[in-house]
Amino acid sequence: MTAPVTGATGEAVTEAAAGARVELRGLHRRFGGTVALDGLDLAAEPGELLALLGPSGCGKTTALRCVAGFEHPDEGAVLIDGRDITGVPANRRDAGMVFQSYSLFPNLNARDNVAFGLRVRKVAAAKRHARAQELLELVGLPTVGERYPHQLSGGQQQRVAIARALALEPRVLLLDEPLSALDAKVRGALREEIRRLQLSLGITTIFVTHDQEEALSVADRVAVLRAGRLEQVAAPATLYDRPATPFVAEFVGTMNHVPGAASGERVTVLGQTLPVDGPPVHGPVDVLVRPEAVLATPSAEGTATVVASSFRGSIARLRVQLADGAELLADVPGHDSVRLAPGVTVTVAFVDRPVLVSAADLEGADS
Amino acid sequence: MAALTPAPIAGNASSAPGRKERPRAWRVVVLALAAVYFLVPMAASFWFTVDDPQGFSLDAYGQIFSAPGFASSLLLSLALAVATIAVVLLLALPAMLAVRLGAPRLRPVLEVVCTLPLVVPPITFVAGIGTVLRFGPEYLATTPFYQTIIALQNPDFPVVLVLAYVVLALPYVYRSLDAGLRAIDVRTLVEAARNCGASWPHVMFRVIVPNLRSALAGASFLTLALVLGEFTVARLLSFQPFPVWIVYISGSQAQVSVAVSLFSLLLTWLVLLAVSLAGRNRS
Numbered sequence: 001m002t003a004p005v006t007g008a009t010g011e012a013v014t015e016a017a018a019g020a021r022v023e024l025r026g027l028h029r030r031f032g033g034t035v036a037l038d039g040l041d042l043a044a045e046p047g048e049l050l051a052l053l054g055p056s057g058c059g060k061t062t063a064l065r066c067v068a069g070f071e072h073p074d075e076g077a078v079l080i081d082g083r084d085i086t087g088v089p090a091n092r093r094d095a096g097m098v099f100q101s102y103s104l105f106p107n108l109n110a111r112d113n114v115a116f117g118l119r120v121r122k123v124a125a126a127k128r129h130a131r132a133q134e135l136l137e138l139v140g141l142p143t144v145g146e147r148y149p150h151q152l153s154g155g156q157q158q159r160v161a162i163a164r165a166l167a168l169e170p171r172v173l174l175l176d177e178p179l180s181a182l183d184a185k186v187r188g189a190l191r192e193e194i195r196r197l198q199l200s201l202g203i204t205t206i207f208v209t210h211d212q213e214e215a216l217s218v219a220d221r222v223a224v225l226r227a228g229r230l231e232q233v234a235a236p237a238t239l240y241d242r243p244a245t246p247f248v249a250e251f252v253g254t255m256n257h258v259p260g261a262a263s264g265e266r267v268t269v270l271g272q273t274l275p276v277d278g279p280p281v282h283g284p285v286d287v288l289v290r291p292e293a294v295l296a297t298p299s300a301e302g303t304a305t306v307v308a309s310s311f312r313g314s315i316a317r318l319r320v321q322l323a324d325g326a327e328l329l330a331d332v333p334g335h336d337s338v339r340l341a342p343g344v345t346v347t348v349a350f351v352d353r354p355v356l357v358s359a360a361d362l363e364g365a366d367s
Numbered sequence: 368m369a370a371l372t373p374a375p376i377a378g379n380a381s382s383a384p385g386r387k388e389r390p391r392a393w394r395v396v397v398l399a400l401a402a403v404y405f406l407v408p409m410a411a412s413f414w415f416t417v418d419d420p421q422g423f424s425l426d427a428y429g430q431i432f433s434a435p436g437f438a439s440s441l442l443l444s445l446a447l448a449v450a451t452i453a454v455v456l457l458l459a460l461p462a463m464l465a466v467r468l469g470a471p472r473l474r475p476v477l478e479v480v481c482t483l484p485l486v487v488p489p490i491t492f493v494a495g496i497g498t499v500l501r502f503g504p505e506y507l508a509t510t511p512f513y514q515t516i517i518a519l520q521n522p523d524f525p526v527v528l529v530l531a532y533v534v535l536a537l538p539y540v541y542r543s544l545d546a547g548l549r550a551i552d553v554r555t556l557v558e559a560a561r562n563c564g565a566s567w568p569h570v571m572f573r574v575i576v577p578n579l580r581s582a583l584a585g586a587s588f589l590t591l592a593l594v595l596g597e598f599t600v601a602r603l604l605s606f607q608p609f610p611v612w613i614v615y616i617s618g619s620q621a622q623v624s625v626a627v628s629l630f631s632l633l634l635t636w637l638v639l640l641a642v643s644l645a646g647r648n649r650s
Contacts, residue, residue: 070558090561101552103559107577117563161559168564 019047019204020081020094020171022067027076029062029228036062037073038228044172047202049195050233051219053212055251059228060208064174067206069093080172095172096165100180102157104149110136110160111145117168135163140193155186162194166201173198173205179214191218212252216240224248242277246358249288256294256328260287260357267357270322270348277354285357293351294330296320302345304328311337320348409629416626427622431630434623440612446524447608448594451532452587458533459540459586464575467553481541484534489599496531497604525606532594539589547582580645588642592635 022044029037036059044050052060065071067078069090077086085093104113111132112119118128136142139159149157158178165173175194179187195218198205209215215222216236223233224247232244243249260269264280267273269287296306296318307327308319316337318330328348332340340346416427431437459481466473484492500516507513519527553575560574576583598610607615609631617624 068558068562070561090558091564091566093562095562097559097562099555099559101555103552103555105556105559105574105578106551107580116560116565120564120566120569164559164563 019045019202021046021079022172022204022206023079023082024063024066025077025079027063027066027073027078029059029066029071029073035228037066037076040076040225040228040230042223042230042233044204044206046204048220049198049205049207049218051215051222052206052208052225053215053222053251054210054225054231056210058225060210060225061176062228063225064097064176064206064208067093067172068095068097068174094170095174096168096170097174097176098158098161098165098178100177102149102154102181103161104152104157104164106149109146109148110141110152113149113160114163114167116164121168131167132163135167136160138166138197139163153186154182155190158182158190159193162197166203171204173203175205175207177208177210180209180211187214194218216252222252224251226251243356246286246288246356249356254291254329256289256291257286258289258326258328260285262357267355269350269355272350274350274352275354277356281357281359285359288356288358289328289350291317291329291331293353293355294320294328295349295351296330296332296340296346297349298339298344299347300345302347304346304348306340306342306344306346308342309337309340316340320346322348409632412625412629416622416629427620427626428630430620430623431627434616434620434627436607436612436616437627440607440609443524443607444595444609447528447532448591450526450529451536451594452590454529455533455536455540455590456583456586459537459544460575460579460583461571463541463544463548464553464557464571467548468557478541478545481537483538485538489535490603492531492534493600493603496527496600500527500604520604522606525604527604528601528606528608531600531604532590532597535597535600536590536593539593540586543582543586543589544579547579547585550582551578584642584645588639591638595631595635 024040024042027037027040029035034057036057038059040059040063042050042063052063054060062071066073069085069088073086077084079085080094104110105116108116111129114132114135115123115128118131123131133142133145136145139162141156141159141163144152144156144160149160152160158181161178178194179190182190191214194205194207207215207219216239219236221233221235222239224231224239226247232239232248234242234244239248239252243252249255258269260267262268262276262281262283262285264282265276267276267281267285267287269289274287292315296304303323304320306318307321310317311334314334315331316334318332318337318340320328320330322328330348417423417425419426462477466477500520502516519525519530556574556578557570560570565573594608596610597608598614601608602611602614613624613627613631616627
């Protein structure tokens with residue numbers, strides 16, 4: 001997107017949109033027998049883009065809908081800048097929302113869709129049209145104002161929906177998997193535009209997604225939810241490098257499970273001893289290692305064999321079979337992939353860094 | 368209603384030139400049979416109205432407008448239709464929305480309730496209404512209850528007929544609105560509007576109603592057709608809207624009554640045309 005943050009009239013599009021602090025305090029929500037939120041505590045700092053990440057059914061959308069006012073927690077409170085808004089009706093909350101499904105009003109053209117909220121507030125027609133045009137320019141669609149939703153592509157519809165969500169200058173922007181209905185290419189581009197827009201407006205944004213790549217690439221912080229509770233909230237790099245729990249480790253990025261033997265703060269795996277990240281443990285464990293922490297070196301004496309290699313440009317991901325038949329994923333530099341073709345015997349070692357261990361195989365981790 | 372939904376255009380028919388003749392022939396046959404079925408009785412009716420000992424005469428049509436009771440009964444029927452449409456839509460639409468958004472599990476219940484009038488014969492229905500209306504012991508004569516019952520039966524505008532027609536129209540209105548609501552993502556649209564600050568009435572009239580235009584037009588038309596043709600309830604409760612008047616006039620002026628029937632058919636067609644134009648989506 002190349003449109004500037006200021007609109008056609010030159011004045012700043014959103015003066016009042018200094019981000020608010022959003023706090024979820026002990027949210028509980030139950031649907032019949034299913035627990036959607038089980039005491040969720042979480043806060044989005046002013047101006048931050050916080051991603052809510054988790055498998056389906058983890059409560060991330062329910063949490064977002066509690067902030068929007070479409071769901072009411074059984075217990076707990078939602079606070080914006082310290083003010084409890086749990087009982088405030090959805091139409092009086094200071095939060096714009098973009099939905100997963102296409103949500104533009106089919107009977108209104110793009111401009112009137114964007115201006116809908118202004119019309120509700122009885123802003124004069126000329127003023128609201130000018131403002132709608134500014135917002136359409138802001139989302140990179142200056143010429144679609146007269147078009148109806150069915151004449152717009154999916155990506156354009158979501159951009160108009162973003163413009164509509166920003167029309168009332170909310171202090172919080174809520175995005176409920178806004179990209180999931182789009183194809184991969186549009187998704188990538190729009191994701192970056194959302195981030196750019198969010199940074200330039202400084203609006204506190206909560207972005208719900210089940211796509212870890214999406215969460216890691218745009219968010220300031222990512223909150224990983226599981227079964228209605230917070231597993232970890234941290235910056236993307238921290239989440240990836242220092243996952244707090246095996247669930248997070250498994251859900252974010254790709255993880256190898258290697259059997260090892262733990263004795264206190266050290267664990268022995270494939271003949272190599274590594275420090276344990278976390279409390280001391282004893283006995284047989286699963287050691288969790290990222291593919292990029294696996295070192296595969298061609299060697300005649302190696303006991304492991306490369307069985308598959310997929311070249312990805314800067315890196316190549318190898319599937320390596322160990323002597324006992326177990327398989328590991330290893331990322332090696334792309335230019336090494338020739339030497340590490342399938343059939344080559346290799347020795348396998350691990351980068352000497354603290355590793356997470358888990359007692360048993362995990363449930364509920366999809367990736 | 369098929370008339371309100373644009374038919375898909377058979378754009379790829381030309382890709383198979385060898386095969387297209389046969390379906391087209393069948394289409395003509397089906398159309399011709401349907402036309403015969405509908406047109407023969409109408410042509411016969413028309414013939415009856417213009418048949419005269421001297422040959423051909425349009426006198427029957429000329430007499431329609433001067434026939435005693437024509438204007439008053441037709442106006443009564445139209446007024447009843449308008450009132451019925453207003454009441455049934457104001458009743459059904461909010462109820463269906465509320466069930467859809469708030470209590471989806473009650474949907475089958477609502478569906479059964481709304482379909483019930485199709486199962487209960489009108490004669491049973493009217494017998495029940497009649498019994499209720501006749502209930503009026505002397506000692507209640509001065510109470511508002513009694514006066515309400517009397518007011519309901521005011522022959523100038525029998526509200527009781529509106530109430531009865533609302534019940535009779537429910538199945539058709541339900542079907543039509545249900546189809547319309549299925550076609551849009553009601554929940555998301557409502558939530559998007561709420562998120563933009565809209566109050567519930569605003570959501571209703573600025574978001575839901577405009578997007579249900581053709582469904583509402585269809586429901587209105589079906590209700591109109593029902594009220595303009597309803598005989599049993601009106602006759603047995605001794606009111607004289609249009610259909611009852613047609614039967615009444617047929618006793619004395621057979622030709623005029625058939626002419627009036629054809630006239631009302633034409634009227635209904637015109638209304639259908641107007642409704643389908645009004646309900647047509649913007650292109």
